[in-house]
Every structure is written in structure tokens, then in C-alpha cells.
């Protein structure tokens with residue numbers, strides 16, 4: 001049985017005091033890590049402090065992006081080694097906002113996924129189609145291309161440890177959630193792609209999250225679907241109470 005991963009992607013929100021207050025409020029209350037992986041994905045400047053605050057608790061800390069090189073002349077970038085050195089556990093890669101606004105490509109996402117494994121970071125790789133692509137009946141093929149590109153040249157053992165976040169772009173921050181059935185169908189289709197690509201063992205093991213307007217009111221139904229193994233949540237992860245009810249829902253199977 002796959003353990004669910006509930007990750008709150010704060011995006012570019014909160015000041016330092018609000019971030020530390022949040023972690024203080026939730027760190028003792030999240031379910032045990034054996035039941036569900038609870039992750040706060042915070043802006044870079046807060047990572048060292050939040051990692052220290054969460055140390056020894058069931059709450060893990062993730063980053064929202066990184067570069068694929070280890071060091072060098074890449075002004076403004078943060079390396080995988082730096083994240084690992086801070087004690088960061090997860091890293092979100094290829095979020096649609098980075099693909100749209102910051103020139104992230106399938107190729108850089110693949111390089112970053114390899115770099116994550118090299119430094120023992122758990123990659124959360126985001127994929128998802130636009131409204132227009134869905135209307136044109138291209139959603140599955142677009143997502144298939146993104147998944148195959150992201151996983152290119154990974155070993156089957158590594159594929160098992162990837163987390164894929166299926167986030168239809170039209171559902172992000174819009175209040176429009178995919179129906180639980182549609183979200184599950186795409187997650188099942190992603191699992192099929194992984195099966196063809198890497199075989200049945202990795203396909204059974206890989207965790208596939210849904211993201212896009214997940215909130216306490218819809219999380220139970222989404223998390224009870226057979227092929228959805230967690231959630232990547234933006235807006236509804238910003239308040240402690242809401243975050244805690246989301247991670248509680250991850251305990252369901």
C-alpha cells in the first residue's frame with residue numbers, strides 16, 4: 001500500500017515570523033510519518049530555520065525549486081547540495097508556474113530530477129495540462145510527454161521513489177477542482193505510462209499526487225481515489241488549521 005504525501009506549497013507567501021509561527025503551530029500535531037508524509041514547501045530564505053524547528057518531529061520541509069548544477073556561476077540560483085546541507089527533504093520540480101514564467105522545460109526538469117537523487121532529495125515532479133489542451137483532447141498525451149521526459153534515464157529503483165504531482169493548470173488557484181473521477185483517471189493514466197516505461201514494480205510503488213484547488217472540503221473524496229496518493233496544495237495550505245485537516249485526510253486509504 002502506498003503512503004500518502006500531503007505537501008503544502010506556500011509559493012511566494014508569508015514573512016519569516018508567519019512561517020515560523022505556522023511550523024510551531026503544526027509540528028506537534030501532524031500525524032505520524034508512518035501514516036502520512038506531511039510536508040511544508042517553503043520559500044528559500046526560511047528553509048534553514050524551518051528545518052531546525054521541525055527537527056525530530058513528523059513534519060518535513062521541502063523547497064520549491066533548485067538548480068541542477070552543484071555550484072558555480074549561476075547568479076540567483078540554489079543548488080541541490082545547498083538544500084541537502086540544510087536538511088531539506090523534498091524538492092518540488094517543474095511546477096507549472098516555473099514552466100510558464102521562468103523558462104523551466106522538460107529537459108531541465110529531467111536534469112533536476114537526476115540531481116535530486118544524486119543528493120538524496122525526494123523529487124516532487126509537477127505535470128499537468130492547460131485548459132486549451134484539455135478542450136482539444138490532448139490532456140493525456142501532454143501529461144504523458146511530461147512524465148516520460150522527467151523520468152528519462154532514471155533507474156527503475158529511482159522511479160519508485162519519485163513523487164509525481166498531477167496539477168491541471170486550469171485548476172490551480174482558480175477554485176475549479178478536477179472531479180475526483182477525472183483526477184483519478186489521469187493519475188491512473190500516469191501510472192500506466194510509468195508501467196510501460198519502467199515496468200510494473202515502479203508503477204505500483206510511485207506516488208502520484210493531485211494538485212489544484214484542493215481544500216478541506218474536497219480532500220477526502222480526492223484522497224479516497226485508488227490512484228491518488230496525496231495532494232500538493234497551494235492556497236489551502238497557508239493556514240495551520242486547514243493544513244492540519246488536509247494531512248489528516250492523507251491518513252485515509
Ligand SMILES: O=C(CO)COP(=O)(O)O
Nearest residue numbers: 009172173212213234235
Ligand atoms: O499549484 C498548486 C500547488 O502546487 C495548487 O495551488 P492551489 O491549491 O492554490 O490551487
